[in-house]
Amino acid sequence: MLHLMRMSKLFARTLREAPAEADVASHQLLIRAAYIRKLMAGVYTWLPLGWRTLRKVERIIREEMDGAGAQEVRMPIVLPAEPWKVTGRWQTYGDLMFKLKDRHDRELGLGPTQEEVVTPLVAAEFTSYRDLPVNLYQIEWKYRDEFRPRFGLLRAREFLMKDAYSFDRDEERMGASYTVMVAAYRRIFDRCGLDYRVVEADPGEIGGDVNHEFMAVAPVGEDQFVYCENGDYSANLEAATARPPEPVPDGDRDPLAVVDTPGRSSIQAVSELLGRPPDQMLKCILYDAAGRTVAVLIPGDREVNDDKVARVMWPAPVRLFADEDFEARRLSKGFVGPQGLSDDIRIIADLSVRAGRNWVTGANEVDRHVTGANLDRDFRVDRWEDVAQVREGDPCPRCGGTLRLARGMVVGHTYQLGTRYSKPLKAMFVDKDGTEQPYQMGCYGIGLTRIVAAAAEQFNDGGGLKWPQALAPYQAVIIPTNMDLPAVVETSERLYEELAALSVEVILDDREESAGVKFADADLVGFPVQVVVGKRGTLSGTVDLKVRATGERQQAPTDRGAQAARDLLAAAP
Numbered sequence: 001m002l003h004l005m006r007m008s009k010l011f012a013r014t015l016r017e018a019p020a021e022a023d024v025a026s027h028q029l030l031i032r033a034a035y036i037r038k039l040m041a042g043v044y045t046w047l048p049l050g051w052r053t054l055r056k057v058e059r060i061i062r063e064e065m066d067g068a069g070a071q072e073v074r075m076p077i078v079l080p081a082e083p084w085k086v087t088g089r090w091q092t093y094g095d096l097m098f099k100l101k102d103r104h105d106r107e108l109g110l111g112p113t114q115e116e117v118v119t120p121l122v123a124a125e126f127t128s129y130r131d132l133p134v135n136l137y138q139i140e141w142k143y144r145d146e147f148r149p150r151f152g153l154l155r156a157r158e159f160l161m162k163d164a165y166s167f168d169r170d171e172e173r174m175g176a177s178y179t180v181m182v183a184a185y186r187r188i189f190d191r192c193g194l195d196y197r198v199v200e201a202d203p204g205e206i207g208g209d210v211n212h213e214f215m216a217v218a219p220v221g222e223d224q225f226v227y228c229e230n231g232d233y234s235a236n237l238e239a240a241t242a243r244p245p246e247p248v249p250d251g252d253r254d255p256l257a258v259v260d261t262p263g264r265s266s267i268q269a270v271s272e273l274l275g276r277p278p279d280q281m282l283k284c285i286l287y288d289a290a291g292r293t294v295a296v297l298i299p300g301d302r303e304v305n306d307d308k309v310a311r312v313m314w315p316a317p318v319r320l321f322a323d324e325d326f327e328a329r330r331l332s333k334g335f336v337g338p339q340g341l342s343d344d345i346r347i348i349a350d351l352s353v354r355a356g357r358n359w360v361t362g363a364n365e366v367d368r369h370v371t372g373a374n375l376d377r378d379f380r381v382d383r384w385e386d387v388a389q390v391r392e393g394d395p396c397p398r399c400g401g402t403l404r405l406a407r408g409m410v411v412g413h414t415y416q417l418g419t420r421y422s423k424p425l426k427a428m429f430v431d432k433d434g435t436e437q438p439y440q441m442g443c444y445g446i447g448l449t450r451i452v453a454a455a456a457e458q459f460n461d462g463g464g465l466k467w468p469q470a471l472a473p474y475q476a477v478i479i480p481t482n483m484d485l486p487a488v489v490e491t492s493e494r495l496y497e498e499l500a501a502l503s504v505e506v507i508l509d510d511r512e513e514s515a516g517v518k519f520a521d522a523d524l525v526g527f528p529v530q531v532v533v534g535k536r537g538t539l540s541g542t543v544d545l546k547v548r549a550t551g552e553r554q555q556a557p558t559d560r561g562a563q564a565a566r567d568l569l570a571a572a573p
């Protein structure tokens with residue numbers, strides 16, 4: 001990388017104010033500090049400072065992927081629709097995929113991920129078990145037609161990703177390839193300096209069984225995740241489970257009784273009227289699953305996790321009942337209970353329902369509830385499932401410790417796909433015994449532009465960015481405070497050469513600006529070490545140094561200034 005640059009030449013105009021639409025720190029600061037500029041919603045130009053930072057992330061990833069035995073390729077961005085139709089993702093991705101037509105009216109898409117390209121590619125070349133394993137990766141721009149692009153780089157429509165795909169003979173070997181990738185991912189995020197957690201995740205549109213998200217911890221993150229305070233479990237909230245409560249031993253069962261609850265359809269209102277706490281009430285939430293009615297039972301103090309319901313009912317698409325559905329099925333919205341529901345309604349109960357009895361629930365009549373509703377005697381359950389949203393304080397599924405809730409942004413995602421793509425795409429190899437087998441695949445994504453945003457989100461203060469050294473566009477800035485004093489300029493130029501000779505990526509702020517403007521810009525852009533060459537110091541033979549991340553300051557003799565800056569860099573985060 002080029003080490004030398006002068007601020008007077010750098011294509012960067014910092015801004016005192018962020019645009020009004022920028023509502024998170026990373027977005028505000030990356031624009032103010034001249035890292036990115038918006039072209040249109042969710043699409044950004046990378047300016048020289050931002051590009052250097054992005055290239056640094058890229059270099060770390062490339063080194064670790066190569067080191068882990070993956071081979072770099074470059075796949076097209078513009079893709080034919082057909083393989084996407086075969087895997088069903090042309091439809092399931094829906095409007096999130098940029099779709100277009102060529103002049104011959106052929107359907108094309110802009111790639112959001114590349115399973116449909118890489119799977120046939122490998123199947124055409126590496127056809128024998130002797131060829132396996134193989135792991136191909138690329139670093140390429142990807143596209144998603146987000147309904148509402150926001151948070152700058154965090155929900156953009158164009159973004160840079162590293163995606164890798166492993167191909168193995170069997171599940172065990174796929175698991176081994178996966179383990180190698182997860183270890184490489186940890187090294188990548190460690191080297192980037194991010195505060196992150198590896199969490200168990202919901203497979204979503206990609207499919208497959210085992211998968212993990214690498215979540216950069218940030219209060220503005222779009223995702224919530226839970227983690228055990230004992231450190232043995234963490235999961236995306238969509239996929240998180242808690243240890244279910246023990247079933248209660250049989251006890252007295254109250255008779256079923258109907259009570260009037262005029263105008264009270266919410267848990268809270270009924271709870272207040274009857275003087276029963278919400279955890280003694282049984283909620284009955286109705287869903288439509290491909291035309292079939294599904295009733296989900298859960299205690300009144302808990303919420304249903306719709307993602308879990310969707311997984312239970314997969315592949316049927318699931319949606320919550322709307323008012324028309326209640327009318328069509330002649331069910332009383334707000335007063336539905338499981339007792340007496342017709343046999344064609346599938347009743348799914350959360351595991352926590354086993355821990356209660358004598359429930360208060362809807363009477364299936366407007367303005368009425370029942371008390372004393374008991375399993376088996378008064379209502380049936382067709383299926384027991386974990387469909388509850390985990391909440392802060394729930395017991396850990398592994399150790400029973402306390403689960404905590406936090407927010408983060410996904411910067412990496414790894415999946416064991418198995419044969420999710422190789423089977424429909426008929427991607428087969430010839431195994432040792434001569435039989436044709438589908439490849440066992442893994443896929444592994446990292447959002448490079450997201451890493452930049454996540455780091456900007458994690459490392460900033462009122463003054464601007466405080467990059468970890470590995471990501472800073474330049475490691476040191478030299479700030480001459482008086483450009484009209486030849487001694488100051490000469491000292492600065494000499495330090496600039498000396499730092500470059502020590503292999504420090506250094507930039508010289510040789511602009512005819514006030515010292516105040518230069519200090520503010522140095523803080524805003526976030527160079528890890530600032531070397532200030534002032535009038536007084538030049539006369540007495542000293543320079544001032546500041547570590548951006550910690551605010552630590554020190555003075556050094558001018559002739560030791562470059563070495564002192566390098567020592568500070570060696571010690572800084």
Ligand SMILES: [Zn+2]
Nearest residue numbers: 228396399401
């Ligand atoms: Zn635990």
